Amino acid sequence: MKKSFLKTNGIHRLAILLFVLFAVSQANGQQPNRKHGLDFSQIPTRWDEAIPLGNGISGTLIWQKDGNLRLALDRADLWDLRPVKEFSGPDYSYKFVCDAVEKGDMQPIYDIIDARTSKDIAPTKIPAGAIEIPVAKLGEVASVHLDVHTAVCTITWKNGVVGRFFNNAVDKRGYFRFSHLPDTLSVHLQSPQFELPEGEKENQNSLSRLGYKNGKIVRKAGEIGYRQKAYGDVSYEVALRWSTPDVQTLEGSYCLTTTGTWYSEPTPAGKAMKAGVKDFATALREHTDWWKNYWEQCEISLPDPVLERQWYLEMYKFGSASRKDAPPICLQAVWTADNGQTPPWRGDFHNDLNTQLSYWPGYASNHLEESEVFTDWLWKIKENSEAFTRQFFGVEGMNVPCIATLEGKNLGGWNQYSHSPTAGGWLAHHFYLQWKYSADKLFLEERAYPWVKEVARYFEHVSVKGKDGKRKLPLSSSPEINDNGINAWFKETTNYDLACIRFTYKAAAEMAESLGLTEEAEYWQQQLSEWPDFAKDATGLTIAPHYPLPYTHRHLSNMLAIHPLGLLDVSQGKEAERLIKRSIHHFEEVGVGGWVGYTYTWLANLHARVFDGDAAARALHIFAKAFCSPNSFHLNGDQLKKGYSGFTYRPFTLEGNFAFASAIQEMLLQSHTGIINVFPAIPESWQNASFRNMRAMGAFIVSADYKKGKVSKIVVRSEKGGKLKIFNPFTNKVEEKEMKAGETIALG
Numbered sequence: 001m002k003k004s005f006l007k008t009n010g011i012h013r014l015a016i017l018l019f020v021l022f023a024v025s026q027a028n029g030q031q032p033n034r035k036h037g038l039d040f041s042q043i044p045t046r047w048d049e050a051i052p053l054g055n056g057i058s059g060t061l062i063w064q065k066d067g068n069l070r071l072a073l074d075r076a077d078l079w080d081l082r083p084v085k086e087f088s089g090p091d092y093s094y095k096f097v098c099d100a101v102e103k104g105d106m107q108p109i110y111d112i113i114d115a116r117t118s119k120d121i122a123p124t125k126i127p128a129g130a131i132e133i134p135v136a137k138l139g140e141v142a143s144v145h146l147d148v149h150t151a152v153c154t155i156t157w158k159n160g161v162v163g164r165f166f167n168n169a170v171d172k173r174g175y176f177r178f179s180h181l182p183d184t185l186s187v188h189l190q191s192p193q194f195e196l197p198e199g200e201k202e203n204q205n206s207l208s209r210l211g212y213k214n215g216k217i218v219r220k221a222g223e224i225g226y227r228q229k230a231y232g233d234v235s236y237e238v239a240l241r242w243s244t245p246d247v248q249t250l251e252g253s254y255c256l257t258t259t260g261t262w263y264s265e266p267t268p269a270g271k272a273m274k275a276g277v278k279d280f281a282t283a284l285r286e287h288t289d290w291w292k293n294y295w296e297q298c299e300i301s302l303p304d305p306v307l308e309r310q311w312y313l314e315m316y317k318f319g320s321a322s323r324k325d326a327p328p329i330c331l332q333a334v335w336t337a338d339n340g341q342t343p344p345w346r347g348d349f350h351n352d353l354n355t356q357l358s359y360w361p362g363y364a365s366n367h368l369e370e371s372e373v374f375t376d377w378l379w380k381i382k383e384n385s386e387a388f389t390r391q392f393f394g395v396e397g398m399n400v401p402c403i404a405t406l407e408g409k410n411l412g413g414w415n416q417y418s419h420s421p422t423a424g425g426w427l428a429h430h431f432y433l434q435w436k437y438s439a440d441k442l443f444l445e446e447r448a449y450p451w452v453k454e455v456a457r458y459f460e461h462v463s464v465k466g467k468d469g470k471r472k473l474p475l476s477s478s479p480e481i482n483d484n485g486i487n488a489w490f491k492e493t494t495n496y497d498l499a500c501i502r503f504t505y506k507a508a509a510e511m512a513e514s515l516g517l518t519e520e521a522e523y524w525q526q527q528l529s530e531w532p533d534f535a536k537d538a539t540g541l542t543i544a545p546h547y548p549l550p551y552t553h554r555h556l557s558n559m560l561a562i563h564p565l566g567l568l569d570v571s572q573g574k575e576a577e578r579l580i581k582r583s584i585h586h587f588e589e590v591g592v593g594g595w596v597g598y599t600y601t602w603l604a605n606l607h608a609r610v611f612d613g614d615a616a617a618r619a620l621h622i623f624a625k626a627f628c629s630p631n632s633f634h635l636n637g638d639q640l641k642k643g644y645s646g647f648t649y650r651p652f653t654l655e656g657n658f659a660f661a662s663a664i665q666e667m668l669l670q671s672h673t674g675i676i677n678v679f680p681a682i683p684e685s686w687q688n689a690s691f692r693n694m695r696a697m698g699a700f701i702v703s704a705d706y707k708k709g710k711v712s713k714i715v716v717r718s719e720k721g722g723k724l725k726i727f728n729p730f731t732n733k734v735e736e737k738e739m740k741a742g743e744t745i746a747l748g
Helices: 011-027 092-102 107-114 269-274 280-296 305-321 352-360 368-380 382-393 423-438 441-462 493-516 518-529 574-589 595-609 613-626 655-668
Strands: 039-040 051-054 058-065 070-073 129-134 141-147 152-157 162-167 174-179 189-191 218-219 224-230 235-243 250-259 300-302 688-697 699-706 710-718 724-729 734-740 744-747
Touching: 011 595, 051 141, 051 162, 051 305, 058 162, 070 152, 070 174, 070 250, 092 107, 141 493, 152 280, 162 280, 189 269, 189 300, 224 269, 235 269, 250 269, 250 280, 300 305, 305 613, 352 595, 352 655, 368 382, 368 441, 382 441, 382 493, 423 441, 423 493, 441 493, 493 518, 574 595, 595 613, 595 655, 613 655, 655 688, 710 724, 724 744
Parallel strands: none
Antiparallel strands: 039 141, 051 058, 058 070, 070 129, 129 189, 141 152, 152 162, 162 174, 174 250, 218 224, 224 235, 235 250, 300 688, 688 699, 699 710, 710 744, 724 734
């Protein structure tokens, strides 16, 4: 979608013109162009309402503080990676936890796993500092605009000054330019206060607790350099340069690099900047070209401007936060809290839903390069995950720490979730999705199957046989159910853990079969048959056998088998459909008091899976209006305080945003059953919608139009060749066709 170019000073003429454009577009079955970005009448004055810029490895938050325009800097691999001493002792084991639960005394476990996160401030992600430019003398702001299609923020002052800012998608540097200046502007660099100022009291999240000495800022004419030593071999460097091409113009660029991490560059920021800096116009051209290509990979048009705009904002953040050769999306990605403290939950990799939900939208939106960033990282941490599995669980194979550092090492926290016995199973789903959507056999052979196979081996070795002859976990959990009490551990395998296990075996068997490894496929099928079916009762899927969801709760863990894993689906018949709908109904019936923002967006995905577009749209509207900051960041609590949740706080995390984008895509295109279905779950009131270049499983690229309440056209291109199965809405039948690589067919 292109931005509307319509401008007029006359309100009545504007209204008439808009009405005419709308009428014409309706007649053509198309929607008028709309802005998808952010528009403010003043510069945000809170960091979590700031304008976000990013290029995967670095990020910038633009806001105003104490009369200064503040460009808060962040880098995805900027971590304090000190080891956790409590995790090297002899009592650090799954067996020790099982024994403690059996004895009814969890205090030893709390001391080893839970309490350390309140005593120690690290490991943690850390902030980098900020560029500050005094702008108070420029007077009032006329407008602040983020164009998500170019990833450029433009601030216009009423006196005619224009500031433009972007984080270059290509060279990974930040750029800014002020034009029409009435006077010169000064440029400053503010470093984090790693040493507590005299007289200031230290709190639990104070940066001073890290024990660093403040780095030194070196200022010269037109440039600033800063180097900060962190823990161990890690350090970071900021280099900032600016010039005045003429008396009314200020141009600058900045670079942020690390040393000592997996993602560090060989050349530090200072040397890189001295080696050469592009002019603003050249950098802008290559940057906007990258984003032009990004948006050409997938676009949508909806009759609902709120949902359409929010989808574009979410996919903008996705493109800004996930790039090759950079870490995957963590809790806040490249927008670490700019409040002088360590970030909420240490800004870590939460694998009990946060990382998983963050990558849901990448596949169907045809952004496989960006989504592969996640499996790249999971492969990179494989060796550490195997070591963790041998140490804590005492078996071979692989599980993954549920609350992890940049290097995939356990960080700690509530013991039931930081040491979840099945986190690897949910993460295996992303290898499966990357394979199914890409149809990349080399990826399957070299990455996906070897990774999933190790998780399957772990489940075989960690499980025990029950009295009924079925396998079970010695101790099981369901994310965040019963918080971190002793009753958060279950002696029967929960539906969450069972879904992770059953999916892993199913995926391993399918992958092995596809690779021609028939004996291995049969072995995994045999392993799968040794596990029980999902526990259920009159409420639907329970948390665990004989344990229905007892209270309102944020995490839909008991329904993991429905979405995203697809082990239970309405396509399996009436009995499955009734079970699924009953489960969703019970979750809603117990109330919203315990919900947060991501609850609504995950729930919207579930509603889409049962083809209830109206319910999905309602949940997404509530999320967009009640759980998002003005800059679209997911703030977890109900910001309107209108009873959409009992939580009204505002910690910022991203998974709710990306689950929103995924839900929109589930409404427009589904292929998880092996059959492509277009517009399966759109609201009844929608008369016109379209999408271009969405991706279905099997590497099929799909475009479709919905006009006057009906599907009017479908175009499918096969990227790799193979059998297409599609529900044809013009014949109301599932049709099959063997397609060649590059072949295109049209229906309608």
